Amino acid sequence: xxxxxxxxxxxxxxxxxxxxxxxxxxxxxxxxxxxxxxxxxxxxxxxxxxxxxxxxxxxxxxxxxxxxxxxxxxxxxxxxxxxxxxxxxxxxxxxxxxxxxxxxxxxxxxxxxxxxxxxxxxxxxxxxxxxxxxxxxxxxxxxxxxxxxxxxxxxxxxxxxxxxxxxxxxxxxxxx
Amino acid sequence: xxxxxxxxxxxxxxxxxxxxxxxxxxxxxxxxxxxxxxxxxxxxxxxxxxxxxxxxxxxxxxxxxxxxxxxxxxxxxxxxxxxxxxxxxxxxxxxxxxxxxxxxxxxxxxxxxxxxxxxxxxxxxxxxxxxxxxxxxxxxxxxxxxxxxxxxxxxxxxxxxxxxxxxxxxxxx
Numbered sequence: 001x002x003x004x005x006x007x008x009x010x011x012x013x014x015x016x017x018x019x020x021x022x023x024x025x026x027x028x029x030x031x032x033x034x035x036x037x038x039x040x041x042x043x044x045x046x047x048x049x050x051x052x053x054x055x056x057x058x059x060x061x062x063x064x065x066x067x068x069x070x071x072x073x074x075x076x077x078x079x080x081x082x083x084x085x086x087x088x089x090x091x092x093x094x095x096x097x098x099x100x101x102x103x104x105x106x107x108x109x110x111x112x113x114x115x116x117x118x119x120x121x122x123x124x125x126x127x128x129x130x131x132x133x134x135x136x137x138x139x140x141x142x143x144x145x146x147x148x149x150x151x152x153x154x155x156x157x158x159x160x161x162x163x164x165x166x167x168x169x170x171x172x173x174x175x176x
Numbered sequence: 177x178x179x180x181x182x183x184x185x186x187x188x189x190x191x192x193x194x195x196x197x198x199x200x201x202x203x204x205x206x207x208x209x210x211x212x213x214x215x216x217x218x219x220x221x222x223x224x225x226x227x228x229x230x231x232x233x234x235x236x237x238x239x240x241x242x243x244x245x246x247x248x249x250x251x252x253x254x255x256x257x258x259x260x261x262x263x264x265x266x267x268x269x270x271x272x273x274x275x276x277x278x279x280x281x282x283x284x285x286x287x288x289x290x291x292x293x294x295x296x297x298x299x300x301x302x303x304x305x306x307x308x309x310x311x312x313x314x315x316x317x318x319x320x321x322x323x324x325x326x327x328x329x330x331x332x333x334x335x336x337x338x339x340x341x342x343x344x345x346x347x348x349x
Binding site: 022059062109137 | 181182183184185186188189190191192193195196197198199200201202203204205206207208209210211212213214215217218219222223228229231232233234235236237238239240241242243244246247250251253254255256257258259260279282283285286287288289290291292293294295296297298299300303304305307308309311312313314315316317318320321322323324325326327328329330331332333334336337340
């Protein structure tokens with residue numbers, strides 16, 4: 001197994017464990033994807049986004065199953081029109097993270113109670129609706145700021161305010 | 177300097193699913209190893225003044241800017257309107273915003289959406305990427321969150337988005 005192999009691999013993993021490296025790689029990869037594949041369709045700063053790429057993927061599945069015509073960004077709609085698949089980022093993230101978790105023996109099934117499933121399910125629905133209102137998850141928001149979109153800065157400030165309110169609520173709940 | 181695109185449209189559309197799944201694999205691996213989380217980074221900084229995760233998010237913004245800048249010199253056609261706010265003499269127009277909604281409308285959506293994204297992310301322990309990674313680590317609550325996200329995407333596209341455009345048009349935003 002990788003986890004207890006040579007020191008060299010341990011050294012590499014200690015770099016990969018730094019969020020700094022992850023952030024820099026995501027920024028680079030998103031820019032690279034746009035530089036290579038912008039001909040496939042826009043919009044700009046669309047290299048990586050959890051919300052939008054999930055939307056493209058699930059709407060593609062929904063459209064294929066029901067024959068409806070829900071919106072896909074051109075970056076996914078043009079490949080679909082050409083007979084290939086939309087963005088598969090989300091599947092990649094899930095598979096990549098499962099592989100890393102299994103390889104480093106960090107895969108553990110954690111269950112919740114029925115109430116927590118309801119809360120997380122509704123939370124997921126609302127989260128996605130509000131993220132798509134912004135046209136970005138926090139990641140595409142960062143890409144958009146990097147691209148010079150000043151409107152995205154409002155989104156970042158709003159997220160910080162939301163986190164602040166969330167912390168206040170969580171702390172208050174712990175006191176009660 | 178390269179004129180036009182590096183890869184023509186016919187090939188680019190074929191490469192979209194392949195390139196994005198490779199990107200996803202790399203990001204999934206890195207985020208599982210590092211616990212990368214944007215909302216978590218800001219939360220840890222406000223609560224504990226911890227900067228480990230926050231550094232990742234700041235690195236993302238800087239790295240995106242630097243590499244868009246570099247690629248905008250190498251392949252100008254693929255990075256159109258880089259430094260978005262400097263184009264057309266208008267500071268406040270959004271990338272990929274709904275055409276029916278004005279800049280003021282987009283800012284309202286950004287602020288309302290952002291507050292709830294931050295709030296829900298904080299209360300349920302992570303941004304969407306972290307939820308995907310926790311799902312992969314076997315967390316069933318996160319799995320339900322991700323399924324909720326997918327349902328939310330269909331609900332947004334089919335119902336909420338037309339409603340927002342109608343409502344904003346009605347009040348003149």
